[in-house]
Amino acid sequence: QKEVEQDPGPLSVPEGxxxxxxxxxxxxxxxYFMWYRQYSRKGPELLMYTYSSGNKEDGRFTAQVxxxxxxxxxxxxxxQPSDSATYLCxxxxxxxxxxxxxxxxxxxxxxxx
Amino acid sequence: xxxxxxxxxxxxxxxxxxxxxRCSPRSGDLSVYWYQQSLDQGLQFxxxxxxxxxxxxxxxxxxxSAQQFPDLHSELNLSSLELGDSALYFCASSAPTDxxxxxxxxxxxxx
Numbered sequence: 688q689k690e691v692e693q694d695p696g697p698l699s700v701p702e703g704x705x706x707x708x709x710x711x712x713x714x715x716x717x718x719y720f721m722w723y724r725q726y727s728r729k730g731p732e733l734l735m736y737t738y739s740s741g742n743k744e745d746g747r748f749t750a751q752v753x754x755x756x757x758x759x760x761x762x763x764x765x766x767q768p769s770d771s772a773t774y775l776c777x778x779x780x781x782x783x784x785x786x787x788x789x790x791x792x793x794x795x796x797x798x799x800x
Numbered sequence: 801x802x803x804x805x806x807x808x809x810x811x812x813x814x815x816x817x818x819x820x821x822r823c824s825p826r827s828g829d830l831s832v833y834w835y836q837q838s839l840d841q842g843l844q845f846x847x848x849x850x851x852x853x854x855x856x857x858x859x860x861x862x863x864x865s866a867q868q869f870p871d872l873h874s875e876l877n878l879s880s881l882e883l884g885d886s887a888l889y890f891c892a893s894s895a896p897t898d899x900x901x902x903x904x905x906x907x908x909x910x911x
Contacts, residue, residue: 721899730802730890730902731843775843779899787856788833788900792842 690714693776693791702800706763710776710791713757717778717789720752722761725773725793734774735761766798803827804903806891812909818879821906825872825893831855832874833900834866838887849874881910 693710700706708722719738723731735750737743743750749762759778763770773793780787803826813819825832834846845858849868860866863881868874878885886909892900 719899723902728888728905728907730804730904732802733899733901736899777899787845787848787858789845790843 688713690789691776691778691791694794695792697795697797699797699799700766702766702768702798704766704798706761706766706770706796706798708761708763708774708776708794708796710759710778711757712759712778712789714778714780714789715754715757716780718781719779720750720759721777721779721788722748722750723775723777723790725775727772731775763796766796768798768800771796771798802901802903804891804893804901806889806903806906808906809904810907810909812911813881814911815881815883817881817910818877819881819908821876821878821889821891821908823874823876823891823893823903825874825891826901829893829895829901830872831894831896831900832868832872833892833894834860834874834876835890835892835902836887837890837905838884843890846876878908883910886910 722735725731740754747764751760775793776791777788805824830851846860848856866876888905890905892902894900
């Protein structure tokens, strides 16, 4: 079993839709949770970073963490064609000087006009 | 722009050859991480350096090695290259209690 599970998609939605992306994890030591956006053949770009259960909002993006269920989500409101990308969840357990990230496999999102 | 730079952007080489990929972290970041991303796989963690010392190792092949220099830039050396080594190689950097910021990557093609 992988430490982090993420539905690979692809997920296709019309412009303006609300998108929900999800990851589950099995390692209870994970303390930090991130969402990265990766456009084709580009470096992953950090979107959201949180370390507590609950919701964190940034513009059209909301990250949700439920540590009791080992489940994280990213919601995108009013989705735009420019949101078309692969979204990667990532998690880490801080160990002093090492914060190795464990990534999900990524969900490919396509927002259509 | 994340502040992490990687060179070269593209590299085409032949099987059996050796290449060196270079990464400069964000100003002030002491940690550097290397990842491999193939078409059929996600981001695979290779190795981490913190202030010149190796801190964590992932699925890095013995043919691959890395180092971090006193000016904190890092190099990933790939030797005896095989077709299957063709991939995107990303470098990321972080401050001690911060998350990782990725560079634009080096696309390696082994022919």
